[in-house]
Amino acid sequence: MGKRNYDTNLVNTEKIKASIKPLNSNVEIRTSLRIPLKRGIASCILMNPSAADNVDSDNTINVVTKYIYENFPNIQRIRYFNLYPFYEPSSTNIYPLIHNLTSLEYDRAMIANRKAIKKTLDTTTHLFLGYGQCSGNSNDKTDYYDIETAEILSMLEKRYTNETFVFETSQSDNILIKGKYPRHPNPNNEHMATNHHKCHIKNGSIIIN
Secondary structure: OOOOOOOOOOEOHHHOEEEEEEOOOOOEEEEEEEOOEOOEEEEEEEOOOOOOOOOOOOHHHHHHHHHHHHHOOOEEEEEEEEOOOOOOOOHHHHHHHHHOOOHHHHHHHHHHHHHHHHHHHHHOOEEEEOOOOOOOOHHHHHHHHHHHHHHHHHHHHHHOOOEEEEEEEOOOOOOEEOOOEEOOOOHHHOOOEEEEEEEEEEOOEEEEO
């Protein structure tokens, strides 16, 4: 059989490895050929990091990882991002933490956070929105939450074209909170994701397909 091109829809051609050696001046031998298949890459945008790092996980990461592993066998890797990048196990303490930052510190962190998400959109095949609705007074939601969710959704609407999902949880039959906020997949460590739904973003709003 003659030479053929690799199917680039299936194969990551940049990482193919063939073990080829000359046997003599006329004959080569190939003892192995490793072909890495292209699999999906999931990106999840949650509320904020709790405890997970290179060594330790946390309950939300475990819940979402297991859910994606069981429901999306074609996904090879999961990347986790957050609406807020600040480590804080309790969501009720996020805004007090933010209030203790200078405006420069807050802006610097949020800009870096958005850049990290933006950088990976081209290689994300499955995007999961699960940042929920953070507790706090109306001023905090107006000054921080509403602004940041609008920034994220605007960026996704402009730059992301692959599949997007939101979670359905055991907490409520309503897929979106108040018809517009994606549910956290593990709210209060009491409920968890039971289903997922395709959606898209239009005019800055999440629309269930």
